[in-house]
Amino acid sequence: MTEPAERLVNLALFIAAAAGPVTADECRRRVEGYPESQDEPAFLRMFERDKDQLRAAGLAIEVDGDGYSLDTEATYRRPMTLSGGDAMMLRAVGAAMLGDESFPFREDLRLALAKLMTDAPDAPSPTVGALGADEIPAEQGAAVSQLADAADARKKVSFGYTNARGGTREHEVEPYGLFLRDGRWYLVARDPSVDGIRTYAVARMSSVATNPKAPRTADFDRPGGFEVRAWIALPFQYAASDAPRVLATLRLTGQAVRTVATLTAEQGMFLPAGPGVLTWRIMVTDPVALASWVVANGPGIELTAPPVALEAMRAGLAKVVDIHAG
Amino acid sequence: MPGDSAARARRLLALLPYLATQGDYPIADVAARAGTDEATLARDLTTLSMCGTDPRDPASMVAVFVENDLVTIFGQLPSLTTPVRLTASEARALAAALEIAGEDASGPLQTRLGAAASEDFDPAELASTVKAAFADGGVASVYGALLDAVTTREVVRIRHTGAGDAGERERLVRPWALAARRGVWYLRGWAEDAGAERTFRLDRISSVEKEGRTFDGSEVPASPDTFEPLSSLSELPRAEIVFAHDAPDLTERDWPAATFQPRPDGSVLASVPYAGTAWIARKVASRLGGAEVVRPAEIRRAVAKMALNLLDGEHVS
Numbered sequence: 001m002t003e004p005a006e007r008l009v010n011l012a013l014f015i016a017a018a019a020g021p022v023t024a025d026e027c028r029r030r031v032e033g034y035p036e037s038q039d040e041p042a043f044l045r046m047f048e049r050d051k052d053q054l055r056a057a058g059l060a061i062e063v064d065g066d067g068y069s070l071d072t073e074a075t076y077r078r079p080m081t082l083s084g085g086d087a088m089m090l091r092a093v094g095a096a097m098l099g100d101e102s103f104p105f106r107e108d109l110r111l112a113l114a115k116l117m118t119d120a121p122d123a124p125s126p127t128v129g130a131l132g133a134d135e136i137p138a139e140q141g142a143a144v145s146q147l148a149d150a151a152d153a154r155k156k157v158s159f160g161y162t163n164a165r166g167g168t169r170e171h172e173v174e175p176y177g178l179f180l181r182d183g184r185w186y187l188v189a190r191d192p193s194v195d196g197i198r199t200y201a202v203a204r205m206s207s208v209a210t211n212p213k214a215p216r217t218a219d220f221d222r223p224g225g226f227e228v229r230a231w232i233a234l235p236f237q238y239a240a241s242d243a244p245r246v247l248a249t250l251r252l253t254g255q256a257v258r259t260v261a262t263l264t265a266e267q268g269m270f271l272p273a274g275p276g277v278l279t280w281r282i283m284v285t286d287p288v289a290l291a292s293w294v295v296a297n298g299p300g301i302e303l304t305a306p307p308v309a310l311e312a313m314r315a316g317l318a319k320v321v322d323i324h325a326g
Numbered sequence: 327m328p329g330d331s332a333a334r335a336r337r338l339l340a341l342l343p344y345l346a347t348q349g350d351y352p353i354a355d356v357a358a359r360a361g362t363d364e365a366t367l368a369r370d371l372t373t374l375s376m377c378g379t380d381p382r383d384p385a386s387m388v389a390v391f392v393e394n395d396l397v398t399i400f401g402q403l404p405s406l407t408t409p410v411r412l413t414a415s416e417a418r419a420l421a422a423a424l425e426i427a428g429e430d431a432s433g434p435l436q437t438r439l440g441a442a443a444s445e446d447f448d449p450a451e452l453a454s455t456v457k458a459a460f461a462d463g464g465v466a467s468v469y470g471a472l473l474d475a476v477t478t479r480e481v482v483r484i485r486h487t488g489a490g491d492a493g494e495r496e497r498l499v500r501p502w503a504l505a506a507r508r509g510v511w512y513l514r515g516w517a518e519d520a521g522a523e524r525t526f527r528l529d530r531i532s533s534v535e536k537e538g539r540t541f542d543g544s545e546v547p548a549s550p551d552t553f554e555p556l557s558s559l560s561e562l563p564r565a566e567i568v569f570a571h572d573a574p575d576l577t578e579r580d581w582p583a584a585t586f587q588p589r590p591d592g593s594v595l596a597s598v599p600y601a602g603t604a605w606i607a608r609k610v611a612s613r614l615g616g617a618e619v620v621r622p623a624e625i626r627r628a629v630a631k632m633a634l635n636l637l638d639g640e641h642v643s
Contacts, residue, residue, distance in 0.1 A: 002376075008335035009342075009377040013388075017379045017405035032381040057336040058410040058444060077411040077442045085470065086435060089427065092473050094361050096506065097423040105419030107333060110361045112416035114340040116442060117359040118409045125358060126477040127550060130506035132426065132458070134579070148418075151455055177455035183508030183579075227454050255487050259529040261460040262509070288614070295636060296612035299487070313636075316614025320633035323618045324626045 007033025012054050016075075021067025058115075077115070087123035090116060096130040102137035102185070103130070104144035134183045135203045143208045144178055144185045150210045151175040154218035157189075160206040168206075173198070174220040177228030181265060188231040190220070199231055232265045234282075236289035243285045249305040252278040256300030263297060288312045337362070338370055338377075339410065345374070345390050346407040351397045368392045379404045417443035418452050426459040426506065428466035428528075459509055469504070471534040472513055476501045481518070481537040487530045488604055494532060499524070500541040503550035514550050516541075562599040565606055566620040569594045573616050581609075595620075603628040611636065 002010075010031045015022060024047050028034045034043060051061050051068070060074035082090070094113045097103045133140045150157045158172040173189035176197070180186075185202040211219055236248075256263060257278055260270070268282030284290050287309035294303050294313065303310055344356055357367045371392050378387030389401025412420065420439060421431060429435055431453055440449055475482045482501055485494045498518040505512050510527060517524040569576055571592030578584055584598040600606040607628035610617050619625045 003373065004331035005334040005338060006373060006377055008332070009338050009374065010379070010381075012339055013377060013403075013405050014379045017386075030380065032378075053332045053335060054339075056332070056413065057339050058413045058416070059339075060444075074445065075410055076408040080438065080442055085474075086438075088473060088477060089424075089429070089435065089470070091358075092504070093420075093423045093427050096504075097426065098361065103423065103426075105415070105422060108413075108416045108419035109423050111336055111340050112412050112420040114337075114360045114362070115343075115409045115412055115416070116420075116439065117361070118343045120359070124477050126473050127503040127546070128473070128476070128505070129503065129549075130426065132506070132509060134508060148456055149415075177457070179457035180459065180509060229457050232457070255530060255532075258532065259465065262465075262529060266460060292612045292614055295614070296608060298608070298636075312614065317611065317633045317637045319615030320611050320613075321630050321637070323615065324630035324633070 002033035004033075007031065008050055008053055011050055012057075012059055015054075015061065015068055016059075016070050018069065021062075021064050021069040023066045024068070027068070079119070082116070082120045084121050084123055087117070087120040088126065090120065091123050092126045092128045095125055096128040100130040100132055100137070100141075102133035102141045102144075104141045104148060104185075106141070132180055132183065133185050133203070140185050140202050143202050143205060146208055146210060147175050147187050147202070148178055151177060151222075153215070154220055154222065155215070156211040156219045157208060158211070159200075159208045161200060162204045162206070171200070173200075174222075176222050176226055177231070178202075179228050179232055181232055186232075188228050197231070199233070229266055232267060234265060234267060234293065236284050236286045236293050237267075237282075238286065238289075245283045245285055246287065246306045246308070248282050248284040248287070248290055248303070248309060250280045250282075250294070251302040251304055252280055252300060253302070254300040256298075263301075284309065288316075291316060334370075334373075338374055339406065341367075341370055341374065342388070342403060342406045343409045345371075345388060345399050346403055348389075348399045348401065351399070353392060353395050353397050356397050364395075367397075371397060412443040412447070414444055414446040414448075417447035418456070421449060421452055422456060422458040426509070428459075428469045428511070430466065433466070465511065465529050468528050468531050468534055469511060472501055472504060472528070472531075475534070475536060476504060479540045479543055481539050481541055483535045483537055484513075484526065484531050485533045486526050487532070488602070497524075497526070498537065499526070500545070502546045504528075505550070516545065562601055563622070564597045564599050565622060565625045567596045567598055567610060568618050568620055569596060569613070570616040573613065600625070604632075607632045 010033055011027060014027065014031045024044065027047065028043055034046065038046070055061055058075065060071040062069050062071045090113055094109070097109055098106055103109070131137060147157060156172055157175050158170060160168055161171050162168045171191060173191050175187055175189045177188045178185060179188070187200045187202055189198060189200065190196070191198050251273065252260060253276060257276055260278065264280060268280055271279040271281070273279040284306070287306060290309045291303065291313035294301050295317070303313060341360060344360060353364050353367060357364045360367060371390050374388045375390050380386040385401070386404045388403060390397065390399050417440065421436060424436055425431060431449060440447070472482065482499055484497050484499055486497050487494050499513065500516040500518065501513055502515040505514055510529065513526045513528060513531070515524065573594065576586055576594055576596065581596060581598050584596050587595045589595055598606060603625055606625055610619055610629045611632045619629055
């Protein structure tokens with residue numbers, strides 16, 4: 001008996017080899033794997049599923065009346081020249097991310113690299129490893145994969161969520177985007193029950209489920225101009241929603257400038273302030289946390305405002321000196 | 327159809343272009359290129375050998391067999407000899423992985439690889455909905471140079487700023503591996519100047535130069551890229567730190583391999599292993615008085631000195 005995967009490959013080879021469009025009936029008669037005992041409706045359902053699976057593999061199957069053919073222009077990738085350095089980078093990316101259980105798109109990455117490395121120059125496999133999210137990495141990777149697909153398809157998702165105080169309740173939300181920060185994946189989604197956008201730590205979710213109804217129909221529209229990065233918060237930006245926000249100004253030099261994207265999560269506004277110097281302006285809800293963050297992430301970060309954060313830093317550092325003297 | 331059959335079919339279809347040219351190929355080489363293991367590849371190729379356009383015509387079947395660790399291709403593929411474009415989900419995966427490796431989404435490699443993707447793939451859509459890393463341009467160039475040195479086992483001279491250093495230092499390193507954790511890339515290797523294993527954050531390295539000499543690969547420990555501690559933490563000295571009762575983030579995740587003991591007054595006594603004074607001094611100083619090193623004296627002095635330096639103007643204008 002032919003395996004389903006074999007039948008799919010046979011169908012792909014058959015349609016791709018055909019000189020012109022082929023009908024469903026021709027496929028049934030000539031492609032190995034369609035059961036002879038199957039009635040017509042059952043065959044047609046199987047054939048539809050098979051075509052969907054081949055399209056999901058990248059084959060652009062066109063329909064022309066009763067005939068099916070391959071759009072070769074849309075199916076085959078154009079020849080591309082990869083340098084030895086490109087090939088090594090791809091091998092390194094594969095070694096690192098395919099070994100990282102928290103990377104949500106591992107199987108797709110494996111297939112992407114398989115397609116690209118066909119005609120790439122030889123390259124050794126470098127010793128490279130990665131672990132993006134270090135809490136329950138496999139569970140986070142699987143959940144993010146599902147949530148990203150749901151966000152793409154605009155399908156609602158539901159999950160149990162345990163908040164920082166240990167309380168758990170069910171949520172049904174509209175997933176907009178995902179980000180990875182400091183070893184944790186986060187979902188940004190609209191919660192219709194409060195009519196607001198919220199950020200959820202994926203590691204705190206359980207029983208993630210995508211709305212199974214009408215899988216090809218979107219459940220919601222994402223607002224135009226949505227940018228997931230705008231929802232990333234730094235440690236001094238977490239506070240109650242009614243907490244006052246103040247503008248902080250910091251001067252970045254040296255290493256802090258080199259790593260400004262990682263350091264600041266691309267939040268706030270950056271202004272050139274001389275060779276190798278940036279002025280960073282960002283809204284802050286917790287000035288004491290800002291002072292602590294500046295010390296923890298230096299050198300190369302100089303706090304210039306607001307005064308309340310500066311005073312917190314001076315007083316805090318004076319206390320550090322005092323309790324460690326002698 | 328079960329999902330695993332569909333996934334297997336995608337894998338089988340991606341393998342077909344590897345079978346376009348007749349000849350004998352080591353299975354290890356094909357597996358490495360295709361990103362799979364040898365056992366899975368052998369099973370997949372055996373399955374493909376039973377596929378074709380007409381089961382009654384042997385000439386229309388996929389002409390491949392595996393024997394003695396060799397993949398033998400003895401005929402022409404009936405079709406699908408050219409690699410298929412990346413699907414939107416495959417392109418998304420590749421773009422996210424490259425971004426984590428420091429390749430900017432608008433960089434030349436990402437742009438060229440984007441041309442291999444299906445027209446359904448929208449890089450702008452990906453950028454606005456999934457953020458897996460922040461690409462610092464400087465890190466990308468350091469990453470590429472170190473990747474090359476790790477592969478060719480060449481000693482490198484790097485300029486690096488340690489966690490507690492005010493300025494850069496030059497270091498001579500035998501690069502063993504690159505490893506990322508929580509989105510931060512590290513170089514792991516043997517620091518010749520220190521005569522010890524060391525880990526360097528890539529975003530603290532400003533330049534990499536090859537020394538023009540190689541090192542013996544036999545000295546590289548097993549799995550240097552897995553981020554397990556190269557030295558046993560039990561061998562490291564420990565500092566005792568008392569945290570105020572309301573101190574946040576007292577977890578092993580924030581203080582690796584530390585132990586925490588609540589005290590009757592609500593404070594917490596922590597035992598924290600440390601390899602150097604700068605890291606622990608900065609972490610304690612950042613508590614702004616909410617933590618006190620009890621012992622050893624050298625760490626107490628390092629914390630006080632760091633706080634004084636900061637008060638003297640390093641960070642406070």
